[in-house]
Amino acid sequence: MTTTADEKRLNPLVKIAQSRRLQSLTILGLFVLIFAVFAVLSPSSFLSQTNLEGIGLSASQVLILGAGVTFLLIAGGLDLSVGAIIVFSAVVAAKIMAGATAALEGADRLGWPLWGPVVGGALAGIAVGTLWGVFNGTVIVKTGIPPFIATLASMTVILGLAQVWTNGLNVSGAPSELQTVFGLGRMFGVVPWPIVIAAVVVIVLWIVLANTRFGLRLYAIGANPESARRAGINVGRYTVAVYALVGALAGLVAVIDVARFTTATVNGYSAIALNVITAVVIGGTSLWGGRGGMGGTIIGSLIPATLTSGFVILGLQPFWQNVAVGIVLLLAVAVDQYRRRKLSAQ
Amino acid sequence: MSESESAAAAAAASSGSRNGAAVPALKVTGVTKSYRHVQALRGVDLEVRPAEVHALLGDNGAGKSTLMKILAGAVSHDHGTIEVNGVEQNFAKPADAQAAGIETVYQDLALAPSLSPGENLFLGREIMRKGLLGKLGFVDRKAMSEAAVQQLQQLGARTPTSHVEVEALSGGQRQAVAVARASLWGTALIMLDEPTAALGVAQTTSVLDLIRRLRDERGLSVLLVSHNLPDVFAVADRATVLRLGENVLTTDIADVTSTDLISAMTGGRSLGDTAEASASAHADAPTTPKDQS
Ligand SMILES: Nc1ncnc2c1ncn2[C@@H]1O[C@H](COP(=O)(O)OP(=O)(O)OP(=O)(O)O)[C@@H](O)[C@H]1O
Ligand SMILES: [Mg+2]
Numbered sequence: 001m002t003t004t005a006d007e008k009r010l011n012p013l014v015k016i017a018q019s020r021r022l023q024s025l026t027i028l029g030l031f032v033l034i035f036a037v038f039a040v041l042s043p044s045s046f047l048s049q050t051n052l053e054g055i056g057l058s059a060s061q062v063l064i065l066g067a068g069v070t071f072l073l074i075a076g077g078l079d080l081s082v083g084a085i086i087v088f089s090a091v092v093a094a095k096i097m098a099g100a101t102a103a104l105e106g107a108d109r110l111g112w113p114l115w116g117p118v119v120g121g122a123l124a125g126i127a128v129g130t131l132w133g134v135f136n137g138t139v140i141v142k143t144g145i146p147p148f149i150a151t152l153a154s155m156t157v158i159l160g161l162a163q164v165w166t167n168g169l170n171v172s173g174a175p176s177e178l179q180t181v182f183g184l185g186r187m188f189g190v191v192p193w194p195i196v197i198a199a200v201v202v203i204v205l206w207i208v209l210a211n212t213r214f215g216l217r218l219y220a221i222g223a224n225p226e227s228a229r230r231a232g233i234n235v236g237r238y239t240v241a242v243y244a245l246v247g248a249l250a251g252l253v254a255v256i257d258v259a260r261f262t263t264a265t266v267n268g269y270s271a272i273a274l275n276v277i278t279a280v281v282i283g284g285t286s287l288w289g290g291r292g293g294m295g296g297t298i299i300g301s302l303i304p305a306t307l308t309s310g311f312v313i314l315g316l317q318p319f320w321q322n323v324a325v326g327i328v329l330l331l332a333v334a335v336d337q338y339r340r341r342k343l344s345a346q
Numbered sequence: 347m348s349e350s351e352s353a354a355a356a357a358a359a360s361s362g363s364r365n366g367a368a369v370p371a372l373k374v375t376g377v378t379k380s381y382r383h384v385q386a387l388r389g390v391d392l393e394v395r396p397a398e399v400h401a402l403l404g405d406n407g408a409g410k411s412t413l414m415k416i417l418a419g420a421v422s423h424d425h426g427t428i429e430v431n432g433v434e435q436n437f438a439k440p441a442d443a444q445a446a447g448i449e450t451v452y453q454d455l456a457l458a459p460s461l462s463p464g465e466n467l468f469l470g471r472e473i474m475r476k477g478l479l480g481k482l483g484f485v486d487r488k489a490m491s492e493a494a495v496q497q498l499q500q501l502g503a504r505t506p507t508s509h510v511e512v513e514a515l516s517g518g519q520r521q522a523v524a525v526a527r528a529s530l531w532g533t534a535l536i537m538l539d540e541p542t543a544a545l546g547v548a549q550t551t552s553v554l555d556l557i558r559r560l561r562d563e564r565g566l567s568v569l570l571v572s573h574n575l576p577d578v579f580a581v582a583d584r585a586t587v588l589r590l591g592e593n594v595l596t597t598d599i600a601d602v603t604s605t606d607l608i609s610a611m612t613g614g615r616s617l618g619d620t621a622e623a624s625a626s627a628h629a630d631a632p633t634t635p636k637d638q639s
Contacts, residue, residue, distance in 0.1 A: 231470030290460035
């Protein structure tokens with residue numbers, strides 16, 4: 001049967017395949033190292049609860065979005081419109097909440113008269129985000145336009161619509177109760193809610209990606225859509241579903257921000273889509289689809305926030321964070337590309 | 347039908363197939379297919395007996411791939427009938443052909459390179475966890491991996507099954523995974539499109555071995571599309587030659603030389619040999635060469 005020459009040849013290639021796990025471990029090691037250095041250099045400030053919470057809060061956005069983008073990149077997709085979807089969803093949520101608050105002026109603001117519209121606004125924000133995701137996925141599946149171009153176009157359209165709707169102005173007026181109870185509140189008075197939500201989203205999606213048929217088929221679709229199609233998998237439906245997931249998470253991030261600031265910010269999200277892709281790719285998920293995982297995404301999301309806070313505490317310019325993250329991104333993609341070449345060369 | 351049942355049925359059938367009594371695994375009658383102005387198939391008859399390796403030969407453009415796609419349910423035909431194990435079938439989509447027991451190994455393999463061999467074997471037909479977890483969509487990786495090991499061992503393929511990406515396997519090992527996948531699900535017919543085209547000598551030998559095992563140990567019928575006549579003589583029991591969308595020759599491999607096959611494929615000069623071979627095919631099977639008038 002298969003010759004021993006085959007088996008000998010396999011050995012180094014098995015190592016290459018396993019080196020993917022090595023990349024996740026390397027990035028974990030890098031994170032531990034960064035963390036340890038800051039902790040040693042400035043234990044009192046860096047390890048303070050306020051600072052760690054700050055890192056968690058600033059990473060929570062990227063974590064939530066990164067969980068969805070991990071699914072998307074594994075399935076061979078890409079979404080540049082995440083920031084625009086956040087803006088649009090935030091405007092929807094804030095308008096509904098602000099309208100209800102204004103209508104209740106002077107009345108008894110406690111209880112369901114207030115919380116009904118707040119919950120409604122939140123759900124509407126997430127629903128609208130999901131719909132934009134479905135729109136992205138459908139355009140890509142139906143027209144075959146590459147995701148990069150399709151979502152670049154939809155980013156421009158969605159942001160433009162939000163700006164037209166708001167005249168380019170922020171939408172304020174969401175109830176301050178939302179901010180005190182939830183946006184700045186803590187679960188059991190301990191952990192800030194945005195961090196709790198990010199943790200729940202990441203853990204649930206991690207389990208789904210690693211254990212379910214949905215997750216397994218996304219890997220297959222990203223690796224070779226034609227083989228997935230021939231295996232009877234409805235590739236189009238899975239593609240739309242995964243863009244919808246990213247849209248829904250963008251809606252969720254929008255609602256959390258409205259709760260934190262009582263305002264929908266129209267001009268604050270231009271870099272977030274790229275920051276999220278950066279975090280996911282640093283974490284070892286392939287830009288070429290079919291490979292990756294949630295563990296790496298968690299680390300990849302924490303590294304930029306950790307670097308920023310550490311540099312600030314050490315009195316260095318926080319902008320060094322950009323330089324460092326850019327270099328790590330370059331290395332991560334170079335390693336991935338090298339591995340792909342090695343594998344396809346044989 | 348369970349594996350043992352199908353093997354038993356096939357064994358019984360193959361003993362009877364020499365005298366033509368058995369129900370054919372596949373019977374294609376008068377199948378035509380046009381692409382706008384091109385008539386790719388002009389009425390093809392083809393009969394594959396139970397537990398035989400049947401070679402489908404023909405020059406470029408003869409219609410081999412078109413016929414395969416029709417039998418795989420990827421393309422629909424215009425006229426004619428297709429019977430699988432005596433039951434007439436109408437394939438509207440690939441899943442219909444699969445449900446009828448036909449599995450296809452495409453020339454470009456169609457495996458997912460970053461998944462393990464085990465995951466590839468079960469792609470699209472995953473084994474789910476029992477109980478609530480299964481209802482929630484959880485897959486049973488362990489069961490799939492074990493079944494894959496068993497399947498590959500039965501076929502005699504020395505291929506690592508878990509913790510390895512298919513992309514890290516050699517061409518022959520990948521082909522083994524693709525064949526194992528087909529044989530895991532196919533109950534009537536396995537179609538292979540040029541399975542050794544990209545392989546070296548040793549790997550070609552192992553894939554041909556694999557094909558024999560499908561026939562001898564699984565009792566499956568194999569339709570082998572190939573340009574490689576040595577391969578055909580090594581494994582095939584019978585062969586059908588297509589030319590310009592028609593079958594021009596069906597014969598026992600034992601009754602012909604490669605010159606006969608080549609002249610049938612090209613419509614070449616050695617007509618005497620071809621006529622002889624056709625005559626033997628006449629006596630042997632209902633799939634006779636068509637009267638080309
Ligand atoms: N999708 C299509 N559209 C138009 N014509 C087609 C299409 N597919 C096949 N044909 C034509 O049908 C005829 C048979 O093609 P087919 O691919 O079945 O031949 P083949 O025997 O597989 O040849 P090869 O050995 O080159 O693979 C050819 O003339 C081909 O040009
Ligand atoms: Mg062909």
